[in-house]
Amino acid sequence: xxxxxxxVRKLLVPILLLLLASAATLGxxxxxxxHGGEEKQxxxxxxxxxxxxxxxxxxxxxxxxxxxxxxxxxxxxxxQVLFLSPAQFAGTEGxxxxxxxxxxxxxxxxxxxxxxxxxxxxxxARFAGNDQYGAAEVSRAVQVQxxxxxxxxxxxxxxxxxxxxxLVGVMGAxxxxxxxxxxxxxxxxxxxxxxxxxxxxxxxxx
Amino acid sequence: MxxxxxxxxxxxxLEERVLAPLTRTGxxxxxxxxxxxxxxxxxxxxxxxxxxEGLIVTGMRDRINWGLYISxxxxxxxxxxxxxxxxxxxxxxxxxxxxxxxxxxxxxxVVALMTGALFPIIDLGRPDRVLNLFLFGRWQSPVxxxxxxxxxxxxxxxxxxxxxxxxxxxxxxxxxxxxASPWKRLFFGVASLGWRDEAGxxxxxxxxIGMMMVLIIPVAVSVHTVVSWIFAMTLREPxxxxxxxxxxxxxAIFSGIATIIVLMAILRKAYHLEAYIKPQHFVNxxxxxxxxxxxxxxxxxxEYVTTGYKLAGEEAFHFRQLFSxxxxxxxxxxxxxxxxxxxxxxxFPATRTLAGVVTAAVLVNLGMFVERYFIVVGGxxxxxxxxxxxxxxxxxxxxxxxxxxxxxFGLIIAIFSKLFPVIAVWEVAEHHEAEATRVPQPQAEAQSxxxxxxxxxxxxLDPDAGAPTPGGGKAP
Numbered sequence: 082x083x084x085x086x087x088x089v090r091k092l093l094v095p096i097l098l099l100l101l102a103s104a105a106t107l108g109x110x111x112x113x114x115x116h117g118g119e120e121k122q123x124x125x126x127x128x129x130x131x132x133x134x135x136x137x138x139x140x141x142x143x144x145x146x147x148x149x150x151x152x153x154x155x156x157x158x159x160x161q162v163l164f165l166s167p168a169q170f171a172g173t174e175g176x177x178x179x180x181x182x183x184x185x186x187x188x189x190x191x192x193x194x195x196x197x198x199x200x201x202x203x204x205x206a207r208f209a210g211n212d213q214y215g216a217a218e219v220s221r222a223v224q225v226q227x228x229x230x231x232x233x234x235x236x237x238x239x240x241x242x243x244x245x246x247x248l249v250g251v252m253g254a255x256x257x258x259x260x261x262x263x264x265x266x267x268x269x270x271x272x273x274x275x276x277x278x279x280x281x282x283x284x285x286x287x
Numbered sequence: 288m289x290x291x292x293x294x295x296x297x298x299x300x301l302e303e304r305v306l307a308p309l310t311r312t313g314x315x316x317x318x319x320x321x322x323x324x325x326x327x328x329x330x331x332x333x334x335x336x337x338x339x340e341g342l343i344v345t346g347m348r349d350r351i352n353w354g355l356y357i358s359x360x361x362x363x364x365x366x367x368x369x370x371x372x373x374x375x376x377x378x379x380x381x382x383x384x385x386x387x388x389x390x391x392x393x394x395x396x397v398v399a400l401m402t403g404a405l406f407p408i409i410d411l412g413r414p415d416r417v418l419n420l421f422l423f424g425r426w427q428s429p430v431x432x433x434x435x436x437x438x439x440x441x442x443x444x445x446x447x448x449x450x451x452x453x454x455x456x457x458x459x460x461x462x463x464x465x466x467a468s469p470w471k472r473l474f475f476g477v478a479s480l481g482w483r484d485e486a487g488x489x490x491x492x493x494x495x496i497g498m499m500m501v502l503i504i505p506v507a508v509s510v511h512t513v514v515s516w517i518f519a520m521t522l523r524e525p526x527x528x529x530x531x532x533x534x535x536x537x538x539a540i541f542s543g544i545a546t547i548i549v550l551m552a553i554l555r556k557a558y559h560l561e562a563y564i565k566p567q568h569f570v571n572x573x574x575x576x577x578x579x580x581x582x583x584x585x586x587x588x589x590e591y592v593t594t595g596y597k598l599a600g601e602e603a604f605h606f607r608q609l610f611s612x613x614x615x616x617x618x619x620x621x622x623x624x625x626x627x628x629x630x631x632x633x634x635f636p637a638t639r640t641l642a643g644v645v646t647a648a649v650l651v652n653l654g655m656f657v658e659r660y661f662i663v664v665g666g667x668x669x670x671x672x673x674x675x676x677x678x679x680x681x682x683x684x685x686x687x688x689x690x691x692x693x694x695x696f697g698l699i700i701a702i703f704s705k706l707f708p709v710i711a712v713w714e715v716a717e718h719h720e721a722e723a724t725r726v727p728q729p730q731a732e733a734q735s736x737x738x739x740x741x742x743x744x745x746x747x748l749d750p751d752a753g754a755p756t757p758g759g760g761k762a763p
Binding site (some may be wrong): 087101235245252256258259261262263265266269270272273274 | 407424427432435442443446450453480482483487488491492494495498499502506609714
């Protein structure tokens, strides 16, 4: 009996460790499966109806509201919508995220947006899908009118006379001195040519 | 004992000694040049590796994107102040003892600038992008100011090196007519500008040197101030220091003096110039170095006591990394090895010898290099956001390029020493003449005790009284 108990005790620790490891592995596999399942479900359903409302006029620096309404069997609440716009930077092209918004009880997601560059651009509203509805997106071309600069200078004190011309003046004075020295060297050369015949090195340098 | 040797005899011996390296070259010189060329070649290989693979072969990454290269840039630009201090300031103040060492100081300036200016280009990774500074540079940028000030200083230093060389080049033209190689004779003939030692030419040269010696001092000060602004005008807490300009200029002069001491010792030994560069010259420069030890200590105290008392923002992190953290070995080496120990060496008469001063100078140079390193890396290591601080250590590519640059510095100095007299013969001779005519013979001995560094003076340091004679010694 005692021997049997000892044997069980000896086995207990490895058994527990094995159980723990199995549980952890199982949990991970299940979590992965669940995650995969959710991803699988995304886009499996019908996409919702997307209504994208943009203001008639947009101008640089002027705040506007980008509104998207999602309808399924009814208003789609609690869905996240991404607002994107095409962009180019340092030779790379892609989409820049303008912001994200979540739909309310009426299925409306609204994002406050301030255009920073004028000209024609495209704004895309993208719904990635959920367990009921598939992914959907709508793009609209918009014309952004020029406006005041969005860059606001907040720091700096203008001191009269401290500007690039001061730098130019200082540099000019230094280089003018170099130039004068070069002219003096030219005069030394000239005197060397027209001066009296050189005497013996001993006299010249001795 | 004769106090001031006859002027003509002195001049003859001086010319023989100083011009000898231009006509005779020993085996040791070729060995040295060969070795330096090998190291430069290795450095070039490392640089081509960097060009081929990109900056990924260095230890620099997105958070610490300046490292050994920028530290070396600051270091070399710093030691370029040797010429300004020794030559221009001492010339302006009419310090007569400067005459045998001005040429070497001016060499250092030009060569250090030529070396230091390479590092920002190496650091760029793609050297073609230097053009962007000219195409898209803005006048408001300290980087553009840096380019302007360094090119202005380099040009001015070339002129300032060249002007006092003209009479000596004429001397080479006349004295070495049958001894130097044809291309050297052609060079001396053209570069001496038809110098005839005529009164009008002397007057004009005096005016030109006078203009340059006054101008080069503010230009040199501006260079290191602008270099410091590259850091101080960047939004990094450890560099946010209004004293940075003065601190960098003082550090530059400090390391400049140390470099000239080291170079003087090497050239003195190599070319047997013991009769002209005397231990007292080293001691005098040692005193100047000691004065800058105190100035540097003061700057350190002033900076770290004020910011450390407040420990505002990221200063707390910077303090920890500098005094007890990752950068502590560097800081304490700089503080103790680069300031305290050299200061003590100069302080005590027993160690205030030629060897002592040279040892102190080597320590100062090492300390100042380390200081540049922890300023650059330490500033970038402070996290701007709550992320783990990055670490940086140079790779073999960076160490190799550094070795190549140091070898390049030595190589150019070695080549210069075979093209030009390393001592300004005419200045030393003029100073000797002035001393000889000014001091009546009976008083000369007493005077020579007061000014033992007076070239040709008849003190215990006089070559005739035991030290190697100017005309004697081995062929360099």
